Amino acid sequence: MLTISSSNGEAFCDGHTRRGFLRIGSLGLAGAMLPHLLQAEAQNGGKARPHKALINIFLAGGPPHQDMFDLKMDAPSEIRGEFKPIATNVDGIEICELFPQLAKMMDKFSVIRSMVGAHGGHDAIQCLTGRTPRGPQPPGGWPSIGSVVSKLQGQVHPSVPPFLGLSPKCGHDEWGDPGKPGFLGPSHAAFEPFRGAGKDDMVLDGISLERLQDRKALLGSFDRFRRDIDSSGAMEGMDAFTEQAFGVLTSSRLADAFDLSKEDPKTVERYGKGTEKLTADGPWKRLDQFLMARRLIEAGARCVTLGFSRWDWHGGNFKRAREDFPLLDQGVSALMQDLVDRGMDKDVTVIVWGEFGRTPKINPQGGRDHWPKVSCALVGGGGMNNGQVIGATTRDGGEAAERPVEFQEVFSTLYHNLGIDARRTTIDDLTGRPRYLIENQFAPLPELVG
Secondary structure, eight states: OOOOSSOOOBOOSSSSSSSHHBTTBBBBBOOOOHHHHSSOOOOOGGGOOOOOOOEEEEEOOOHHHHTTTOOTTTTTTHHHOOOOOEEETTTTTTEEETOOHHHHHGGGGEEEEEEEEEOSSSSHHHHHHSOOOOOOOOOOOOHHHHHHHHHHHHHSSSSSEEEEEOOOSSSSSSGGOOOOOOOGGGGSSOOOTSSSGGGGGOOOOOOOHHHHHHHHHHHHHHHHHHHHHOOOSTTTTTHHHHHHHHHTTTHHHHHHHHOGGGHHHHHHHHHHEESSSSTTTSEESSSEEEEEEEEHHHHHHEEEEEEEEOOOOOOOOHHHHHHHHHHHHHHHHHHHHHHHHOOOTTTTHHHHHOOOEEEESOTTTBBBOEEEOEEEEEETTTOEEEEOOEEEEESHHHHSEEEOOEEOOOOOOHHHTTTOOOTTOOOTTTTTTTEEESSSTTOHHHHHHH
16 A cells, blocks of 8 residues: 555545555655665665575574473483484484474584573564673664664665564564664664564555656655755655665565465475464464565565564473474474575575573473573574584583583674674764674684684
């Protein structure tokens, strides 16, 4: 739907209100979402080319590491749980029996069993920025990796935002957060088709291209007026962002990436559908979002974040695991196989993780509670040295026993895979102070990229 809105809501004779006329979809003049989301840079003549990219899969609530990729069969029964390990296609690596598809392709992944430094809050901040919210914050806050990539590398294709978030609006909103732009500002925020009306704004509905151009001219006249009275400089660059917004609206490229009817039915079947029903106050269990992520990367996205299910299992841990582990197994394995089949696995990094781990001891409700001391991550693709385990935990899975890995070390690795030297690259914050993407001491994991 395309409309342009004003503030008084008075109706024209054709039944459209002034509020409706002065609005383009959900893009208001004062904070036009889509123009702000897109970069001013046009790259490679507007043509897509092979590019480095990231798919960041967030398991909201904190998944049970010792029931997934770090089973403790020698621990007492109140710790080791109900599941047994199975061998993978890499000698010496075992994972939970409910991940048979991942086990068959573990050479394409690596398991980090010793993630440390979680702050313990129910949000995605450390999995999106590498930074803890309890540390020093620059004015505006730290930007997420998707926003940084948007700023530094811009668009691959003029009609596709470089940064997209596929999570829905969640009851606990932090679990649907795709990653905030922080001090980089709204022009580098994620395009969020499922958290608002963004998906409706990708196509023209009931308006001709000629009429759209008329409205574009009207919008431009308002912007020029606002620029004349704007002493803060906030309007600088708006023309470029608006051009990109209209580029999305007049191209089917982004809308086509979301249209799974254009995909090979056998590929769609391999991924599965899952369910759009939200999991309590957390994300949904959509398997087709893994396929959407791959299609968006092909279309030109550089970073796609998504949330899968709700993992805050204080009760019924093993019942929930029997429901969710097989779905996660199907979605992630289908994604990686798809990337391999298309020759994209060297360029696209996939990471699967949550905000912290779970307690070693099973509680009286059959669940595991919050445990920020240690957690795990599954990484794959990216041209890395995969097929290995990094780190180890104690006998009860409660602490890192070998090779503790910090979140910022992982982010240094992710940036490296994207072609960015995070320890040397800086971006100016709102005060003009240059900020490093991560703290200088955190190098990319040599086990993966050395």
